[in-house]
Amino acid sequence: MRPVWVRLLSVVALAWFACTPVHATPDDEIAFGMERRLKAAFIYKFAQYIEWPADAFASPAAPLIVGIVGADSIAEELQAATEGHAVKDHPIVVQRIKPGASIAAIQVLFVGKSEAARLSHWLNAVNRRPVLVITESEDALEQGSTINFTTEERRVRFAISLASADRNRLRIDSRLLGVAQRVYRTQ
Amino acid sequence: MIAEKRSSLRSKLRSIVLLTTFAALLVAGGAMAIYEAQTYRQSGLSDLATQAEILGRASAVALSFEDAPSAKAYLSYLRAKPGISAAAIYNAKGALFESYTPEGASTEIPKFPEADGERVENGSLVVFKRIVNNNEILGTVYLREKYELWERLAGYLAIVGAVMVLTLLGVVVLSSKLHAAVTRQLQAIVGVAQHVMERRDFSLRAKKISNDEIGYLVDVFNDMLGEVGRRTETIESANAELKREVHERRLVESALGTTQRRNSMLVAASSAVVWSADGEGRFVEAQSSWSAFTGQPEKDYRALGWRAAFHDEDAHVLQSAWTSATEGREAFSRELRVWHNDSGRYRYVNLRAVPMVETDGRISEWIGTLTDVDDRWQAEQGLRELNAELESRVAARTSELEAANKELESFTYSVSHDLRAPLRAITAFSKLLWDGHAEQFDAEARRKLEIIRSEGGRMAMLIDDLLAFSRLGRKSIQKVDVDMTQLVHSVFERLSSQHEGPKPQFHMAQLPKAHADRTLLEQVWVNFLSNALKFSAKREIPVIEVGAITDRSEHIYFVRDNGAGFDSRYKAKLFGVFQRLHTSSEFAGTGVGLALVHRIVTRHGGRVWAEGDIDAGAMFHFTLPIEDTSDGRV
Numbered sequence: 001m002r003p004v005w006v007r008l009l010s011v012v013a014l015a016w017f018a019c020t021p022v023h024a025t026p027d028d029e030i031a032f033g034m035e036r037r038l039k040a041a042f043i044y045k046f047a048q049y050i051e052w053p054a055d056a057f058a059s060p061a062a063p064l065i066v067g068i069v070g071a072d073s074i075a076e077e078l079q080a081a082t083e084g085h086a087v088k089d090h091p092i093v094v095q096r097i098k099p100g101a102s103i104a105a106i107q108v109l110f111v112g113k114s115e116a117a118r119l120s121h122w123l124n125a126v127n128r129r130p131v132l133v134i135t136e137s138e139d140a141l142e143q144g145s146t147i148n149f150t151t152e153e154r155r156v157r158f159a160i161s162l163a164s165a166d167r168n169r170l171r172i173d174s175r176l177l178g179v180a181q182r183v184y185r186t187q
Numbered sequence: 188m189i190a191e192k193r194s195s196l197r198s199k200l201r202s203i204v205l206l207t208t209f210a211a212l213l214v215a216g217g218a219m220a221i222y223e224a225q226t227y228r229q230s231g232l233s234d235l236a237t238q239a240e241i242l243g244r245a246s247a248v249a250l251s252f253e254d255a256p257s258a259k260a261y262l263s264y265l266r267a268k269p270g271i272s273a274a275a276i277y278n279a280k281g282a283l284f285e286s287y288t289p290e291g292a293s294t295e296i297p298k299f300p301e302a303d304g305e306r307v308e309n310g311s312l313v314v315f316k317r318i319v320n321n322n323e324i325l326g327t328v329y330l331r332e333k334y335e336l337w338e339r340l341a342g343y344l345a346i347v348g349a350v351m352v353l354t355l356l357g358v359v360v361l362s363s364k365l366h367a368a369v370t371r372q373l374q375a376i377v378g379v380a381q382h383v384m385e386r387r388d389f390s391l392r393a394k395k396i397s398n399d400e401i402g403y404l405v406d407v408f409n410d411m412l413g414e415v416g417r418r419t420e421t422i423e424s425a426n427a428e429l430k431r432e433v434h435e436r437r438l439v440e441s442a443l444g445t446t447q448r449r450n451s452m453l454v455a456a457s458s459a460v461v462w463s464a465d466g467e468g469r470f471v472e473a474q475s476s477w478s479a480f481t482g483q484p485e486k487d488y489r490a491l492g493w494r495a496a497f498h499d500e501d502a503h504v505l506q507s508a509w510t511s512a513t514e515g516r517e518a519f520s521r522e523l524r525v526w527h528n529d530s531g532r533y534r535y536v537n538l539r540a541v542p543m544v545e546t547d548g549r550i551s552e553w554i555g556t557l558t559d560v561d562d563r564w565q566a567e568q569g570l571r572e573l574n575a576e577l578e579s580r581v582a583a584r585t586s587e588l589e590a591a592n593k594e595l596e597s598f599t600y601s602v603s604h605d606l607r608a609p610l611r612a613i614t615a616f617s618k619l620l621w622d623g624h625a626e627q628f629d630a631e632a633r634r635k636l637e638i639i640r641s642e643g644g645r646m647a648m649l650i651d652d653l654l655a656f657s658r659l660g661r662k663s664i665q666k667v668d669v670d671m672t673q674l675v676h677s678v679f680e681r682l683s684s685q686h687e688g689p690k691p692q693f694h695m696a697q698l699p700k701a702h703a704d705r706t707l708l709e710q711v712w713v714n715f716l717s718n719a720l721k722f723s724a725k726r727e728i729p730v731i732e733v734g735a736i737t738d739r740s741e742h743i744y745f746v747r748d749n750g751a752g753f754d755s756r757y758k759a760k761l762f763g764v765f766q767r768l769h770t771s772s773e774f775a776g777t778g779v780g781l782a783l784v785h786r787i788v789t790r791h792g793g794r795v796w797a798e799g800d801i802d803a804g805a806m807f808h809f810t811l812p813i814e815d816t817s818d819g820r821v
Contacts, residue, residue: 175247179249
């Protein structure tokens with residue numbers, strides 16, 4: 001356990017350094033890197049507040065597969081941060097999804113900024129299956145994403161669409177709703 | 188005094204109750220205060236820890252997603268609890284993430300979180316609580332709350348104090364009511380006790396109100412009063428009795444004094460000798476009358492010296508009488524010889540001694556008398572000597588008579604016996620003379636010869652009778668049951684058949700049976716009946732009657748005839764030997780028959796007597812004692 005803690009702490013520390021305004025640096029490169037790490041940490045933490053329907057997993061110990069599209073840096077960060085971690089007995093597995101690849105077995109799909117234009121395609125691919133769709137582009141929620149990262153005063157925030165979660169038969173912990181920047185209950 | 192005691196008892200009871208209650212309340216209040224303080228601290232810390240936990244859990248998401256406003260909002264909820272003086276959330280790195288202080292307060296927030304734990308610090312409860320979610324430490328919650336123990340305790344103690352005051356007031360009210368219940372009973376007892384003391388009236392009783400120990404006390408008190416009453420009564424009656432007895436005793440003592448004076452005067456005045464001795468028989472006082480009688484001076488009769496006055500031969504009699512009287516504690520009297528000074532010899536006196544026996548059996552004193560019985564003694568002695576002489580003279584005379592009698596009898600027998608031989612010779616030769624020579628004699632000679640012969644025959648009869656009589660003295664009596672009626676009948680038949688002369692009238696009643704010698708009895712009847720026949724033969728019509736009367740102890744048989752009778756002056760002589768009241772020419776007979784009858788009847792234990800007068804007939808009686816023959820006793 002201890003090594004997991006240590007690693008997690010390092011991730012959190014990084015995230016903290018990244019987001020603390022006091023220590024924020026105007027350097028965009030640095031800010032960008034930090035933003036990626038922070039989002040990776042958030043993706044992992046989101047999974048802890050989401051409840052999938054039982055048919056989302058093949059078995060109670062089946063891995064929770066996080067598919068990353070168009071955000072390799074985040075995929076890297078997440079990979080490093082969640083190595084050996086599990087959410088509700090589901091070990092976390094990070095997959096980089098290439099355009100055109102199947103997303104049949106995944107439970108979380110992160111669509112990066114670079115794939116924002118093809119979002120609808122990914123949403124169609126999800127097709128109301130119990131998949132948590134996370135995006136980082138404007139109007140993503142309107143298109144059908146469940147959680148969408150925003151940046152506010154240089155801080156990473158997020159909004160949630162309950163309608164989208166409902167559609168994909170996901171239940172979101174109200175505590176998560178409590179820290180969301182905005183929660184959309186209808187389309 | 189009593190009222191004072193009573194009130195002090197009441198106040199003591201009240202103090203006891205109050206002190207007990209106060210102590211109990213104090214201990215209870217103190218214990219509860221301590222418990223309260225402990226509880227307050229424990230629950231305060233535990234509440235605070237719980238609050239920290241809740242806050243931690245609530246702000247876990249905010250920490251996770253770096254949502255400081257959200258965390259602040261959570262912290263601001265603490266406004267609802269004014270006791271919180273400071274609160275803060277630190278992130279996983281230990282940096283302050285968000286803090287809270289109530290408005291107007293300026294509490295310093297620690298820069299860094301401490302380890303998990305709760306403690307009391309500077310009048311505050313301080314809690315640090317790690318926030319852990321999904322096994323990750325997300326941060327730390329810090330809470331500081333005012334620890335108002337003393338304010339809390341002060342309030343608590345105020346309540347306890349108020350409760351104590353109220354309780355004690357209640358106790359005072361209640362106890363005075365309860366005391367009334369207790370003391371009412373006691374007052375009743377005290378009241379009765381006072382009355383008893385003042386009036387000495389033991390009939391008073393306290394009223395029993397309750398059934399508890401005091402009720403029991405009332406019962407005991409009443410019983411005690413009853414007992415005291417009874418005792419007092421007993422003592423008073425005993426006192427009265429004692430007074431009466433003392434009075435009686437005084438009377439008796441004065442009477443005794445009088446009696447004693449009278450006694451001593453009597454003793455002094457009496458000519459008789461009165462003496463007194465101590466328990467051991469020693470003369471210890473002056474005995475004037477003793478001295479006067481015996482001539483013993485006081486020095487001689489002192490102690491046991493008085494005994495020397497008695498005759499030496501009587502000394503042991505006196506000693507043994509004295510010893511047995513001492514052992515038996517009883518009076519005694521003895522006739523003894525004592526020296527009489529005036530007459531210069533020993534005189535017989537009756538010495539009488541009476542012991543005074545105490546209740547414990549001890550003899551305290553002897554009192555006695557000497558009575559001169561010498562004259563009587565001498566008279567009695569003469570009489571005794573005379574009697575003895577007389578008796579010996581009678582005995583000598585009797586034996587002389589018996590010897591003479593014996594001699595006479597043997598003489599008579601031998602004479603009679605010896606006379607028969609010459610008589611036989613006379614009669615035999617007279618007959619030979621008559622037979623062989625009768626024609627040779629003239630008439631005169633033959634007449635004289637005839638007289639010799641008849642007188643010789645008579646003499647032979649006389650000798651036979653005498654022999655029979657004397658033989659009777661020697662013969663033993665063979666007693667059998669005798670049918671007297673039958674016996675008399677046969678005898679009369681036999682006699683009357685030989686009798687010449689007119690046939691007599693014979694009347695005989697049924698005679699009682701007798702137990703006697705049949706042969707001798709037959710001789711009695713032969714004599715009586717032949718006499719009757721003989722003496723009545725000259726009557727034209729002789730009458731002979733035989734009968735019997737039976738009284739308690741004897742049968743009385745009698746024979747009566749209407750014959751010649753006899754001169755009653757000589758009836759005592761009838762039964763002597765050879766005593767005849769008629770000439771043998773008038774009536775034949777030897778004069779031995781009635782003597783024989785007398786002897787036979789006497790030897791059977793009976794009596795015989797005759798009644799009659801000249802020419803008036805005779806009546807002969809004899810008795811035989813009634814003997815019980817059924818069991819063969821004689």
